[in-house]
Amino acid sequence: MRRFIQPRLLLLLAKKASHGYELMEALRAIPGSENLSDPGMMYRTLRQLEKAEVLRSAWDTAGRGPARRVYELTKIGREQLEAWAAEIRKTGTHLEEFLTEYESIAEHRSAKQRKRG
Amino acid sequence: MRRFIQPRLLLLLAKKASHGYELMEALRAIPGSENLSDPGMMYRTLRQLEKAEVLRSAWDTAGRGPARRVYELTKIGREQLEAWAAEIRKTGTHLEEFLTEYESIAEHRSAKQRKRG
DNA sequence: TGCGACTATATGCCAGCTACATATAGATGT
DNA sequence: ACATCTATATGTAGCTGGCATATAGTCGCA
Numbered sequence: 081m082r083r084f085i086q087p088r089l090l091l092l093l094a095k096k097a098s099h100g101y102e103l104m105e106a107l108r109a110i111p112g113s114e115n116l117s118d119p120g121m122m123y124r125t126l127r128q129l130e131k132a133e134v135l136r137s138a139w140d141t142a143g144r145g146p147a148r149r150v151y152e153l154t155k156i157g158r159e160q161l162e163a164w165a166a167e168i169r170k171t172g173t174h175l176e177e178f179l180t181e182y183e184s185i186a187e188h189r190s191a192k193q194r195k196r197g
Numbered sequence: 198m199r200r201f202i203q204p205r206l207l208l209l210l211a212k213k214a215s216h217g218y219e220l221m222e223a224l225r226a227i228p229g230s231e232n233l234s235d236p237g238m239m240y241r242t243l244r245q246l247e248k249a250e251v252l253r254s255a256w257d258t259a260g261r262g263p264a265r266r267v268y269e270l271t272k273i274g275r276e277q278l279e280a281w282a283a284e285i286r287k288t289g290t291h292l293e294e295f296l297t298e299y300e301s302i303a304e305h306r307s308a309k310q311r312k313r314g
Numbered sequence: 315t316g317c318g319a320c321t322a323t324a325t326g327c328c329a330g331c332t333a334c335a336t337a338t339a340g341a342t343g344t
Numbered sequence: 345a346c347a348t349c350t351a352t353a354t355g356t357a358g359c360t361g362g363c364a365t366a367t368a369g370t371c372g373c374a
Contacts, residue, residue, distance in 0.1 A: 112291035145350045146340045172292045174229035263369040
């Protein structure tokens with residue numbers, strides 16, 4: 081699934097507004113999404129989503145450490161997330177169909193092998 | 198899922214040796230794989246898989262129409278397909294986890310909306 | 315026999331994406 | 345003062361995907 085970082089970010093932000101660094105660490109903690117936690121990808125993707133009005137951001141200078149750019153979902157963002165969910169459901173179905181097909185021929189093959197052996 | 202054309206081709210070829218044009222039409226007929234049926238992609242991917250010794254090919258001049266380059270799986274190819282299946286199973290799991298999470302927050306949101314309304 | 319449609323393989327190109335490296339800088343602890 | 349951590353951002357090179365284009369054999373048919 082291409083651009084899986086996008087739905088992952090939107091889902092995280094749907095739960096709670098957050099900034100790049102925190103999102104990066106959150107992704108790092110999700111099995112199967114570790115590879116999405118590259119800072120380069122992160123920040124560029126966030127800016128791109130903001131440009132598309134899927135997210136909006138504001139600087140947060142309170143708290144400790146350097147200033148953070150805090151992102152939150154817009155209405156478009158919530159709709160986008162729903163669209164992603166629909167697409168991911170479809171993709172999941174296609175993957176299952178693939179596996180069913182694969183297992184049917186794989187079993188066929190091992191049946192023949194049992195016969196031969 | 199990146200490069201989904203590869204597992205799809207390998208699965209088709211695991212069932213039956215075939216050539217580019219036929220594989221293209223086969224993909225076109227599989228729901229969710231229509232977009233993989235571009236001839237440019239097809240032929241390049243097939244050559245690439247042959248170079249990686251996942252497939253082997255031979256010209257077939259019998260039958261009607263122009264000569265066809267017929268591909269079949271190698272042993273490496275069958276192993277590769279099995280590896281793809283394993284990866285796809287994993288990806289499927291991650292997608293399900295995503296959807297479960299999404300549905301939990303989506304439900305939460307609509308519960309709040311019902312309360313408000 | 316000439317022409318269009320179909321079958322078949324192949325290359326060119328470019329925009330966008332990904333991975334990896336690097337730059338910058340404020341805050342914190344010792 | 346210096347290292348480490350937090351935080352954001354850019355540079356770049358290679359790969360991928362989508363779309364267009366080239367080439368050519370075969371078939372049906374008018």
